[in-house]
Amino acid sequence: MTAGTLIDLKNLTLNELSALLAEMGQKPFRAKQVIRWIYGRGVTSFADMTDLSKEFREALALRATISDWQPEVVEDSRDGTRKYLFRLTDGQTIETVRIPMEVERATLCISTQVGCAMQCSFCLTGTFGLVRNLEPGEIVNQVCAAFKDGPINNIVLMGMGEPLHNLDNVVKALQILFLDDGFGYGARKVTLSTSGLVPQMRELGQRIRVNLAVSLNATTDAVRDQLMPINRRYPLKELMAACRDYPLQPRQRITFEYILIRGINDTPQDAKRLVGLLHGVKAKVNLIPYNEHEGSSFQAPTDESIEVFQTYLLSRDIVAIRRSSKGQDISAACGQLKGKLDKAQGLLPAPVRND
Numbered sequence: 001m002t003a004g005t006l007i008d009l010k011n012l013t014l015n016e017l018s019a020l021l022a023e024m025g026q027k028p029f030r031a032k033q034v035i036r037w038i039y040g041r042g043v044t045s046f047a048d049m050t051d052l053s054k055e056f057r058e059a060l061a062l063r064a065t066i067s068d069w070q071p072e073v074v075e076d077s078r079d080g081t082r083k084y085l086f087r088l089t090d091g092q093t094i095e096t097v098r099i100p101m102e103v104e105r106a107t108l109c110i111s112t113q114v115g116c117a118m119q120c121s122f123c124l125t126g127t128f129g130l131v132r133n134l135e136p137g138e139i140v141n142q143v144c145a146a147f148k149d150g151p152i153n154n155i156v157l158m159g160m161g162e163p164l165h166n167l168d169n170v171v172k173a174l175q176i177l178f179l180d181d182g183f184g185y186g187a188r189k190v191t192l193s194t195s196g197l198v199p200q201m202r203e204l205g206q207r208i209r210v211n212l213a214v215s216l217n218a219t220t221d222a223v224r225d226q227l228m229p230i231n232r233r234y235p236l237k238e239l240m241a242a243c244r245d246y247p248l249q250p251r252q253r254i255t256f257e258y259i260l261i262r263g264i265n266d267t268p269q270d271a272k273r274l275v276g277l278l279h280g281v282k283a284k285v286n287l288i289p290y291n292e293h294e295g296s297s298f299q300a301p302t303d304e305s306i307e308v309f310q311t312y313l314l315s316r317d318i319v320a321i322r323r324s325s326k327g328q329d330i331s332a333a334c335g336q337l338k339g340k341l342d343k344a345q346g347l348l349p350a351p352v353r354n355d
């Protein structure tokens, strides 16, 4: 929370910032002014906040700081995907991916933890184990830093980490990103992806409105137990019940992410079972061909099996979208850049920009 004894304002929600400013004898509306400077205009020095009195700015500088991130490495993919590696104050690294959607539109994929405790067998991040949770400001700073390269229309919490395993900090970060006087993201612009921590899914629904994505990846408990150990704690029946209960707006749906892995979960029987599981859930399905990596021996599905799977879902009136893995030439799948760099420890490249 603090840099030395200074409070990093990027860690604070509106209420927390208001409380700090109240302690300093300031009126509540000052908090919104400060937020407009930090997030609306990207200002990181109190001296630049020209509509605040000089005395107040000096007093703030004695109590607080505003962290400002620069990526240590930037990698650009041929398809326009850009991957950032950030080094944190304790030397750990995380990654953020900017994915261009159409002209002038982009989605940012952000991390919520260093590593992940969930140990999914297909995921490179899972093999690192959990190192630590990210602070709210470390989640928000990924957006602030990527914003310097241009606007970001949508945010997905699908980078490293399990967001619901760091629920308090993630909720705070979302509250900060949703501030009207700051970035002003609406609930519909932000999607949180989870491996299925059922009690925390229910808590999330009570605490904040945000799009939910669930990494499903299997249609039987036997297969899901093997792919995603969290399923042993919260099996499919409980997971789907939590999905049915998740509060949704009239036209909102839950996104189910389904990584197709050759011979494991990509059969027509799986497609049929998936339709059964989704019964009564306002759902859409993202079909993602497994992205092969050194950390596991799973294989990508054939084009034909993807086609058969998708066609079956569509024939049963389920919205099913085939997602290509973007940025393959720069290892943009979850955790792969970090994996590559950590392996080359000592040979860490100097900051590079390929643009």
Ligand code: SAH
Pocket: 116, 122, 123, 124, 157, 158, 159, 160, 161, 162, 163, 193, 194, 195, 214, 215, 257, 259, 288, 289, 290, 291, 292, 293, 333, 334
């Ligand atoms: N921990 C959360 C947040 C995102 S994890 C979750 O599991 O939902 C990152 C995303 O990358 C997940 O959707 C995961 O299913 C996907 N992923 C991980 N390894 C992958 C691989 N090898 N190929 C394709 N997608 C992968």
Ligand code: SF4
Pocket: 116, 117, 118, 119, 120, 123, 124, 125, 126, 127, 159, 160, 161, 162, 195, 215, 334
């Ligand atoms: Fe963690 Fe998600 Fe990877 Fe599973 S898929 S190990 S929950 S980051």
